[in-house]
Amino acid sequence: MVRNRELLSSGNAAFAGLASSFSELSETLDRLASVADDRTAARAAGLKARLEEFSAKITFVGQVKAGKSALTNILAATPGLLPSDVNPWTSVVTTVAINTKAPADVEGPTNTKARFTFFSRDEWDNLVVGGGRLGELAERSGAQEELADIQRQVQAMRDATKARLGRHFELLLGQNHSYGYVDPELVERYVCLGDDVTPGEGNPQTGRFADITKSAELFLDIPEYDVSLTLCDTPGVNDTFMMREQITLRSLRGSELCVVVLSAHQALSTVDMALMRIISNLENRQIILFVNRVDELQDPAGQIDEIRSGILATLKKFNIASDVGIVFGSAKWGEAALMGSYDGLSADSRKALEQFGAMHPELAGRDEWETAWNLSGLPGLLNAVAERVSEGAGKRLLERVRRNARNLTNEARATLMARRSGGAAVTVDFAGHSASSVMQQLAAKYESDVAEVCQQLRDDLMQRMQSAESGFVKRATDSLLEHLERHGESGTWQYDPTGLRVLQRAAYLSFARAMSAKLSKLYEDAARHVEAIYSAVLSEAEGEFRIEAPHAPRVPAPVGLGKTIALDLQSTWWRRWWQKRRGYEAFAKDYAHLIRAEANSITRDLEENQVASVLENARAILREFLKEHQETIRRITQPDADTAEDARKALGVLQAGTDTGAAFGEILRGLDDMAA
Structure with a gap:
């Protein structure tokens, strides 16, 4: 049970400016709608909806078992929701939309909380017939023996999937399943294949649809966040068929931020070079490195500086500037703080937490869970996310909507001026x-x-x-x-x-x-x-x-x-x-x-x-x-009949003593002040 949800609000201070600007612009659009004609009011409502629907997408990437799912679970206020021990066959990207309504689905529940989409027939055939991306490389390189081996492995996966799903297999391709609830058992059914289960043991439903699941979307309401966020948990990039690499690339194309989750024991080791090749093409401010598992270090306080130096040297090698965000922490400490319990920590992990806390006298006297939360690195991660979203996607949306609002106000005022003659x-x-x-x-x-x-x-x-x-x-x-x-x-x-x-x-x-x-x-x-x-x-x-x-x-x-x-x-x-x-x-x-x-x-x-x-x-x-x-x-x-009616309404407002033109002028000046 989550006891300390209020800890999640630790990043709201960095979001405060963006939230305030959104609120101010939203109120301005409401005022514009109240003094304008129906057409302008509808367009103002559309601009306001764009502000309300804003949700920055943050994609978590890294190796298998680096801690991506564990971090996502903590930020989603639901430890254990996403399986954190995923079988290497699994290639499912899971999106957690926080404070965002699911798109309307006529065939799904009224209030969708989970939706799972399956591969289309063409996508599945590409994997089976060609061996996916790795098969494409093998064929181009003339590596026929490797290509044949890849196809044998994929065919084995196909046979196992057909045996699990039976006659439903062909019918499921290209479809999706939606639910009005979400829990770990439901998620595991679609995204975690798991190991072979001994007859009579385990849950036979685990991983039932995992082989053919292309994506999973979960919708959660978390009032502790002042903004909407979309967390995208990708499978590790080091997989047999490079499917995960393709999924990671596809996810990053529409993402505002990339959080690279690394293990403190092998941060940016040689096996991460494929990942570095991907993120080196992002803008520096789009990248945040979260070095997880510091609780497993013998001397976190002493080793972190050494690890940081190694990371900076590797970043320089790949021409990535040092202004990327680097945060050290422990998902296990964050989970313990959120749950208000040390039960999930080993004796060594708890000892490391105490030693690390002793190196931070500024935290002395605080509540023990607040202290653990700060040492976990989660506040630093949330602040880094908030700063980059506010100066990036949030700022761009504000400017686009402000410009559109200004043009809309001028259009409404021009229309009003023309209608003073009664709609002629x-x-x-x-x-x-x-x-x-x-x-x-x-x-x-x-x-x-x-x-x-x-x-x-x-x-x-x-x-x-x-x-x-x-x-x-x-x-x-x-x-x-x-x-x-x-x-x-x-x-x-x-x-x-x-x-x-x-x-x-x-x-x-x-x-x-x-x-x-x-x-x-x-x-x-x-x-x-x-x-x-x-x-x-x-x-x-x-x-x-x-x-x-x-x-x-x-x-x-x-x-x-x-x-x-x-x-x-x-x-x-x-x-x-x-x-x-x-x-x-x-x-x-x-x-x-x-x-x-x-x-x-x-x-x-x-x-x-x-x-x-x-x-x-x-x-x-x-x-x-x-x-x-x-x-x-x-x-x-x-003017037609509709505009003539709008003109009569405008004249009525003017005759009633309401100076709509002056209101438009005030709105324009307010919009200009926002841009200053």
């Missing part, structure tokens, strides 16, 4: 064209312009990526030939692909900068043109009237650059690859082909999974911006 049409001649016609032309022009800019950005990126590939292939091939000339065909040789990733990352970051600059300018130009049309349409000059350009979309970090490629693998594959070839020309030709194929697979992944979506989003943002103003101009210049 406002006629302005633009060289023989109406205002609505000019807006249509403007929308068409910018639809073409943004499409051209996006295509140019995409072409430039692909050209740079291909140039990086060609340069890398040439250098690698030259190095291979030099090796052959010096050592002949004896021995093995391998070329580090880090240089390729550095070039590809540079190309991607150049794309991100160019996109931000070009789209911001295009959006600003569109806003000034729209503003000019309003100025021509309005009969009264308003000094505060201006249209703000929308924000250019944020370009996500190129996490796909971190995926494992054949060139990263240190295995018998390479020895066999060499043994199958004879002659310098064959070596160089085949290796160049392999490198080119591997490099191109990274480029395709970035283009298909990140670049395409962000460019389409860029077009959609401008399209929606112009569409909204096009509708407002139409309602001002070509």
Whole structure:
């Protein structure tokens, strides 16, 4: 039983500024809705909903048994909810949505608390027929024996799954199960395969659906948090078929923060290099390292500085700046503090807690559970999360909603000014064209312009990526030939692909900068043109009237650059690859082909999974911006029955003595103060 839930509020102080800003902007939108017409009120309610639905996604990554699930359980105020001892076959990503309502599901319960989604038939077939990502690498490398072995293992898994699920197996693929409750037994049924159970022992339902479960979503209400959070617990990345690596990459693409959970005994050891390759492509402020299990160190106070130095050296090696968050702690101490019991701690762990506490005199005199909580590192983790969310996703959402609210207020005020005449049409001649016609032309022009800019950005990126590939292939091939000339065909040789990733990352970051600059300018130009049309349409000059350009979309970090490629693998594959070839020309030709194929697979992944979506989003943002103003101009210049009724209501408000125009002015000044 959780006795000290109030400890979870320890990170709320860092969230206070963001929560206050959200509340202030929400109240402003309420006021706008109260003095505006029905259309404006509905749009203001939509903007308010965006604030209310905000939930920063925090993804936990690391090795199997590093403590990711244990930390997630503590932050979810439910120790034991997620299984913390997961069988290596399990490849399920579990999302815990805190203070967030589940999406409506007509076939599910009214108040969904748990939803489990199964692999589609295509996804399952990709694993079984091709051996997943590892099978793809084996086939590309010509490692047919390894490919056959992979397929045999996967087929064995498929047979076991079919035997467990029987005739329901085929029917379940592509489906989902939803429940109005959540508990550990339910979760284990879907995400934890567990070990083989001796007949008559254990729960036969454990792991029943684990092989085919793609994702698990849990929805919890935790009033101790002032904000909504989404905790994403990923399986360890070191798995047989690289499924977990793919899942981790997919999870990080939509994540605000990445918490890398490490074991204090082997923090950033050589087996973590694949993980470092992934997170090195994130922005530094997106990364928090949580070094778990300090309770298992002989001398936590003395060893932490040494471990920290080692971590910083490794980060430097991977070109990750030292400003990433590094927090040391113990999930076991955090659980003990939350539960208000030492029963789960070993004698050594409790002794380490007492010794570590003695090194922190600032905690002297505090409640023992508060002391244990502080020593566990959980407050430091929550504060680091809060600071980064507040300055990152939270700040970006505030600015986007504020800009939209300002434009909406100006649209409402322009409409009110036009309706003072009782809803009559406002006629302005633009060289023989109406205002609505000019807006249509403007929308068409910018639809073409943004499409051209996006295509140019995409072409430039692909050209740079291909140039990086060609340069890398040439250098690698030259190095291979030099090796052959010096050592002949004896021995093995391998070329580090880090240089390729550095070039590809540079190309991607150049794309991100160019996109931000070009789209911001295009959006600003569109806003000034729209503003000019309003100025021509309005009969009264308003000094505060201006249209703000929308924000250019944020370009996500190129996490796909971190995926494992054949060139990263240190295995018998390479020895066999060499043994199958004879002659310098064959070596160089085949290796160049392999490198080119591997490099191109990274480029395709970035283009298909990140670049395409962000460019389409860029077009959609401008399209929606112009569409909204096009509708407002139409309602001002070509009023219909609905707008005429709105005009009569506006006049009624004015005649009743309520100065709506002044209210709009106050709202605008308040929004400007928020931006200051």
